[in-house]
Amino acid sequence: MDNLIQRLFSKRSSSADTAKDRLRLVLINDRTDLSGAAMENLKDDLLEVLSRYIQFDPDRMEINITQDGRQQRLIADIPIAGPISRKY
Amino acid sequence: MSAKVITITSGKGGVGKTTATANIGAALANSGQRVACIDADIGLRNLDVVMGLENRIVYDLVDAVEGRCRLNQAMIKDKHIPNLFLIPSAQTRDKTAVSPSDMIRLCEELRPDLDWIVIDSPAGIERGFKNAIAPADQIIVITNPEVSAVRDADRIIGIVEAEEKGTPKLLINRLNPEMVRQNNMLSADDVVDLLAIHLLGIVPEDKNVIISTNKGVPIALDGKSPAGQAYRNIARRIQGEEVPLMDLDKGGSFFNRLSSVFGSGD
Numbered sequence: 001m002d003n004l005i006q007r008l009f010s011k012r013s014s015s016a017d018t019a020k021d022r023l024r025l026v027l028i029n030d031r032t033d034l035s036g037a038a039m040e041n042l043k044d045d046l047l048e049v050l051s052r053y054i055q056f057d058p059d060r061m062e063i064n065i066t067q068d069g070r071q072q073r074l075i076a077d078i079p080i081a082g083p084i085s086r087k088y
Numbered sequence: 089m090s091a092k093v094i095t096i097t098s099g100k101g102g103v104g105k106t107t108a109t110a111n112i113g114a115a116l117a118n119s120g121q122r123v124a125c126i127d128a129d130i131g132l133r134n135l136d137v138v139m140g141l142e143n144r145i146v147y148d149l150v151d152a153v154e155g156r157c158r159l160n161q162a163m164i165k166d167k168h169i170p171n172l173f174l175i176p177s178a179q180t181r182d183k184t185a186v187s188p189s190d191m192i193r194l195c196e197e198l199r200p201d202l203d204w205i206v207i208d209s210p211a212g213i214e215r216g217f218k219n220a221i222a223p224a225d226q227i228i229v230i231t232n233p234e235v236s237a238v239r240d241a242d243r244i245i246g247i248v249e250a251e252e253k254g255t256p257k258l259l260i261n262r263l264n265p266e267m268v269r270q271n272n273m274l275s276a277d278d279v280v281d282l283l284a285i286h287l288l289g290i291v292p293e294d295k296n297v298i299i300s301t302n303k304g305v306p307i308a309l310d311g312k313s314p315a316g317q318a319y320r321n322i323a324r325r326i327q328g329e330e331v332p333l334m335d336l337d338k339g340g341s342f343f344n345r346l347s348s349v350f351g352s353g354d
Contacts, residue, residue: 023274024282030239
């Protein structure tokens with residue numbers, strides 16, 4: 001809300017927002033020691049395992065590391081389309 | 089008496105560690121406490137000039153550690169405050185002259201005669217930094233509202249936690265309220281949000297800091313300057329008092345004041 005008020009009434013550039021967004025990502029990288037490339041590999045590997053058990057649309061899934069205080073969390077949100085059709 | 093040891097550190101150089109050490113020490117001493125400030129930056133002595141005591145040095149930290157003098161001979165009495173002392177760093181020695189266990193031993197010897205020991209850490213994460221945090225009961229991480237300083241502060245907080253020295257407290261230095269208002273500087277809220285540790289205080293950018301450093305008189309003794317007031321408040325919080333954050337936003341518009349962090353209490 002505070003930011004909304006500020007944005008509505010401020011016509012200036014907001015380099016502070018850019019700084020905060022950049023820092024958020026840098027700190028997550030620093031704290032987890034996971035580069036952007038390593039994160040992509042992690043996602044690919046995760047998908048490979050999941051696809052053995054469930055059907056899902058890779059475009060609708062979200063896997064991110066978020067900051068919770070000084071703790072990092074890997075949050076995966078993957079809408080399940082259905083069971084894998086098994087052939088017995 | 090058994091002094092508590094506070095170490096001021098930052099990771100990045102030039103964010104205001106030495107100024108903060110001198111002023112927190114001065115503000116604590118000015119409220120009647122017995123305080124020693126220790127310059128742990130061996131080879132790059134600076135706390136002496138900031139405190140205005142550069143002409144009084146006979147013995148230094150390394151002399152005391154290596155037994156060339158008694159510890160109280162290396163303690164220089166402050167010019168302005170009777171119960172404030174400085175243990176200066178050595179200028180000519182290399183940083184391996186002192187070890188973390190030397191620092192612990194030195195502080196153990198000092199503790200009975202003092203209320204507070206404030207240690208000025210060197211920049212970086214090497215030997216000098218390890219020396220500075222080894223005897224600490226409380227670590228204060230100082231940063232500026234600026235990307236590289238905040239990033240380094242985060243690294244330091246991680247290292248301090250990994251060394252099991254407890255969670256440090258945060259001091260945000262050189263905050264420019266006008267730039268925050270224009271959304272061109274990270275606000276104190278932003279920095280606290282990113283680093284996720286307890287905020288001990290905010291020192292606003294204040295040209296009086298340079299003037300007082302020029303003179304070698306701590307800004308904390310300047311009754312009128314905003315930075316001096318901020319340091320006095322920080323010293324009171326260190327002593328356990330609840331002191332609200334200063335309103336740094338005087339003169340801002342209503343909406344800016346509304347969206348400012350400084351009224352939110354802490």
